[in-house]
Amino acid sequence: MGDELKEGKAPIPPAENAAETKATGNLVPGQSAPLTKPDEMPAKKKYSLTSISMYLRCPYQYYRRYILGERRPPSASLTLGRSFSEALDENYKNKMQTGRDMKRALVKEYFDHIWARERHKTAFWKDENPEEIKDRGVKTLDLFHKEVCVKVKPTSVQKEFDVELKNVDYLITGKMDIETKAEIIDNKIASRSWPKGKELIDLQPVIYSLGHPQEKDTPFRFDIGVATKDPKIQQIPRLVELKEKIAFLNMLGHLVFEIEERVKLYREMMAAEGQGDGKVFIGRRDHYLCSWRYCGYAAECASEWGWHIPGKDDVEGI
Numbered sequence: 001m002g003d004e005l006k007e008g009k010a011p012i013p014p015a016e017n018a019a020e021t022k023a024t025g026n027l028v029p030g031q032s033a034p035l036t037k038p039d040e041m042p043a044k045k046k047y048s049l050t051s052i053s054m055y056l057r058c059p060y061q062y063y064r065r066y067i068l069g070e071r072r073p074p075s076a077s078l079t080l081g082r083s084f085s086e087a088l089d090e091n092y093k094n095k096m097q098t099g100r101d102m103k104r105a106l107v108k109e110y111f112d113h114i115w116a117r118e119r120h121k122t123a124f125w126k127d128e129n130p131e132e133i134k135d136r137g138v139k140t141l142d143l144f145h146k147e148v149c150v151k152v153k154p155t156s157v158q159k160e161f162d163v164e165l166k167n168v169d170y171l172i173t174g175k176m177d178i179e180t181k182a183e184i185i186d187n188k189i190a191s192r193s194w195p196k197g198k199e200l201i202d203l204q205p206v207i208y209s210l211g212h213p214q215e216k217d218t219p220f221r222f223d224i225g226v227a228t229k230d231p232k233i234q235q236i237p238r239l240v241e242l243k244e245k246i247a248f249l250n251m252l253g254h255l256v257f258e259i260e261e262r263v264k265l266y267r268e269m270m271a272a273e274g275q276g277d278g279k280v281f282i283g284r285r286d287h288y289l290c291s292w293r294y295c296g297y298a299a300e301c302a303s304e305w306g307w308h309i310p311g312k313d314d315v316e317g318i
């Protein structure tokens with residue numbers, strides 16, 4: 001009898017052995033496995049690119065959001081981004097049907113509708129004025145519609161895609177904002193202009209390029225509405241080379257493996273001790289978004305790890 005049973009704890013079946021047993025059944029050596037019909041194949045487990053991005057940003061955030069299932073209210077910039085993107089999606093979906101952009105007033109109406117839907121759920125900061133933020137969004141959308149939309153001919157809007165990982169039995173799912181015959185486009189609204197070279201370190205082009213034919217380089221472009229007092233437009237192209245896609249796919253395989261291992265360790269700790277404290281998911285303190293302002297899990301993180309998270313004074317009184 002194992003130590004765990006002697007101590008009155010349930011043994012945890014090793015997942016690898018369980019999977020092996022399931023795959024081979026009661027076969028004796030030399031016996032071949034019965035063929036499995038495609039419709040009887042177990043569905044592959046899926047990871048969304050959004051969850052993987054969060055894990056890359058901060059494993060502790062991932063733990064709170066995806067293992068414990070804790071959601072946080074969106075920030076003002078998230079709500080602004082969602083209203084902006086959904087209004088543009090509506091315009092581009094319409095354009096695919098009619099060949100024309102919607103009238104600017106209608107796109108704005110759509111923006112208003114999304115903003116009204118999201119606003120009451122949003123956590124605004126004491127130095128943020130919701131009406132001002134909305135106005136900046138509307139002005140930026142106006143300019144974007146006039147200068148950008150008119151030149152874009154979408155072939156798909158918010159197209160979903162699956163990517164099969166090598167070496168691990170998982171699918172990665174994602175969505176591309178816009179596809180045209182020539183490139184993938186990601187629409188953004190930003191509070192300031194992007195500095196030179198940011199497009200090279202941002203992972204989104206590589207992530208979305210996985211939805212494109214895998215054997216080619218993928219032309220990608222950021223279309224950014226810069227929501228300053230006088231809004232501006234930035235269009236930043238970025239070619240994602242095939243070798244980058246291959247390297248990223250390999251990295252995704254390793255990442256999924258790492259997440260699964262951590263989850264397994266966490267569950268073992270839970271089963272053994274009756275509690276889990278997330279300490280197998282270590283926070284990324286060096287990330288530029290690691291602050292009370294940009295991380296909805298800063299309170300739990302500070303109390304659990306005893307860390308000093310920057311920017312707490314900004315949030316008091318919201």
Ligand code: SF4
Nearest residue numbers: 058283284290295301
């Ligand atoms: S406060 Fe920083 S380390 Fe903690 S969960 Fe947020 S991003 Fe991660």
